[in-house]
Amino acid sequence: MSDGLELREIVKHYRGGEVVRAVDGVSLGIEPGELVALYGPSGSGKTTLLSIAGAFLAPDAGTVRFAGRDVTAFSASERALYQRRDVGLVQQSYHLSAGSTAIDNVAVKLLADRVPLAEARHRVIPWLERVGLGERLRYTPDRLSGGEGQRVALARALVNEPRLVLADEPTAHLDRRRSRDMLALLAKIAHERSVAILVVTHDPEAAAVADRTHTLSDGRLTSGVPRDLLAVPEGAATLGGAQP
Ligand SMILES: Nc1ncnc2c1ncn2[C@@H]1O[C@H](COP(=O)(O)OP(=O)(O)OP(=O)(O)O)[C@@H](O)[C@H]1O
Ligand SMILES: [Mg+2]
Numbered sequence: 001m002s003d004g005l006e007l008r009e010i011v012k013h014y015r016g017g018e019v020v021r022a023v024d025g026v027s028l029g030i031e032p033g034e035l036v037a038l039y040g041p042s043g044s045g046k047t048t049l050l051s052i053a054g055a056f057l058a059p060d061a062g063t064v065r066f067a068g069r070d071v072t073a074f075s076a077s078e079r080a081l082y083q084r085r086d087v088g089l090v091q092q093s094y095h096l097s098a099g100s101t102a103i104d105n106v107a108v109k110l111l112a113d114r115v116p117l118a119e120a121r122h123r124v125i126p127w128l129e130r131v132g133l134g135e136r137l138r139y140t141p142d143r144l145s146g147g148e149g150q151r152v153a154l155a156r157a158l159v160n161e162p163r164l165v166l167a168d169e170p171t172a173h174l175d176r177r178r179s180r181d182m183l184a185l186l187a188k189i190a191h192e193r194s195v196a197i198l199v200v201t202h203d204p205e206a207a208a209v210a211d212r213t214h215t216l217s218d219g220r221l222t223s224g225v226p227r228d229l230l231a232v233p234e235g236a237a238t239l240g241g242a243q244p
Pocket of ligand 2: 048
């Protein structure tokens with residue numbers, strides 16, 4: 001049995017007018033110490049799958065296990081504890097609290113776990129420095145760029161050293177150099193701290209740091225990186241910097 005994340009035969013269909021088969025029988029395992037990059041076109045089910053892995057959304061069928069425990073069978077309080085302690089989530093649209101400094105936006109994660117405020121703020125600072133925001137510690141979100149805000153959200157996901165990190169397009173607002181830095185940071189955290197990390201991305205750079213890559217397409221998972229993404233990536237970045 002795995003100590004990491006195990007998704008087994010996950011199905012999630014949305015029923016509105018017509019049925020959207022958002023996730024259609026996906027099995028995926030991520031061991032502690034492993035970074036897996038998940039590619040896929042818009043609407044292919046990536047956020048849905050991530051939400052299911054973090055127990056923010058229940059699958060219609062299939063099981064999620066983490067560290068050998070059946071997440072899909074968790075009670076509400078077990079689920080809350082899993083999300084607070086085990087999971088570091090970076091959402092696609094990261095939400096920062098408007099009136100709070102970068103420090104306090106990250107400290108929130110520790111306060112939720114009853115860490116006293118002064119200690120929480122103290123622990124936050126090295127994480128903001130790690131994501132390159134040592135000069136922005138007391139800025140509120142209105143004074144941060146999109147990419148800086150995204151890095152605050154990344155620090156918030158990592159600050160309590162969760163065993164599982166679920167990151168939904170964590171480099172979407174970053175330039176190429178910052179993207180590479182943040183992906184390298186995630187890989188380092190995975191490898192050095194035995195964290196299981198799933199990164200949803202359109203970023204060709206992610207394949208270079210990932211231990212494995214998968215592509216989700218119409219709710220189904222395949223191995224590897226989509227060729228068209230590497231050939232014609234969004235933005236200007238290409239893998240390895242080669243321009244035809
Ligand atoms: N709450 C919902 N109700 C109905 N349909 C939904 C809901 N959430 C997502 N969907 C649909 O499910 C499919 C997968 O959505 P999802 O957000 O998982 O895609 P994604 O791969 O994350 O896309 P993107 O790259 O644009 O973020 C899409 O067709 C979407 O329209
Ligand atoms: Mg998405």
